[in-house]
Amino acid sequence: MSDFRESIDIDCRPEDAWAYITEFSHLPEWQESAVSTEQLDAEPVGVGSRLRITRHIGRRDIPMTMQLTEYEPPRVWGMQGIDGPVRGHVHGEITPLDEGRRSRVTIEVGFDGKGIGKALVPLVVRPQIRKELPRNEQHLKDRLEHPVP
Template sequence: MPAITTSVDVDRPAAGVFSYATDPAHFNEWQQGVVSGSMGTPGSLQLGSLCLTTRRIGLRNRTGTAVVTRLEVPTAWSVRGTDGPIRANVDLTVEPLGADRSRVSIAVDFEGHGIGALLVPLVVRRQARREMPGNLAALKRRLEGRRDPTAG
């Protein structure tokens, strides 16, 4: 199946949009189910850096690890899940539409391992397809509502 792709136009410059949208510390501000996020590799963001995201799944919190596989600041960022029964593969692009406007596109796909192989087609893809438009709408609201979208 093809990846689930959603886009939104944001009234913000590409550099600030990219910085905010790729910082796992902000994921809980705009992604449903995310409790917290952080970089698992000290130092600046680079290829091979680890990204840790804790999500609320059912009644439990589960932390997943992903590795940064593409990094083209300020236009492209990709991560690939490395653990757990459901591993997300995420590609984010930011396209400048002028000095103060950008288009954010996120494509997400999943790999199921063990029980995840059953859950991905039955539950996970449907849930992601429902959540993605709301997540990008929340991202737009957060970015456009901040004086400096890169500030914590």
């Protein structure tokens, strides 16, 4: 179950959106809470691959390990948190528009709390993501429509 769902239309091909979004080292460029990323498994990326993402949540930087649960280039990806007090689950889709010249990116995000995370999710995480997710999609749109050389 997702807590949040946002979509945005982007003037770039679905393949280009996919390449940028699933190159996880780019996460800190377009996601406000992402501080750093580290791929934990050797290439190639696919279902089962793990990624450590450090996020700034509230007043702390919290590392969390995410595992890819869906990976269907260039259309669908999904991740599930497998450790830490806050475990996110993400489902993303890229839908071609205008005969593949543009893309609609839809991201769904939900959270489960373990231990102290049970308090953090409703008090800190959900309010932060409610504000952040639409801004993240706008950052993604800006990055894809106006790439930095």
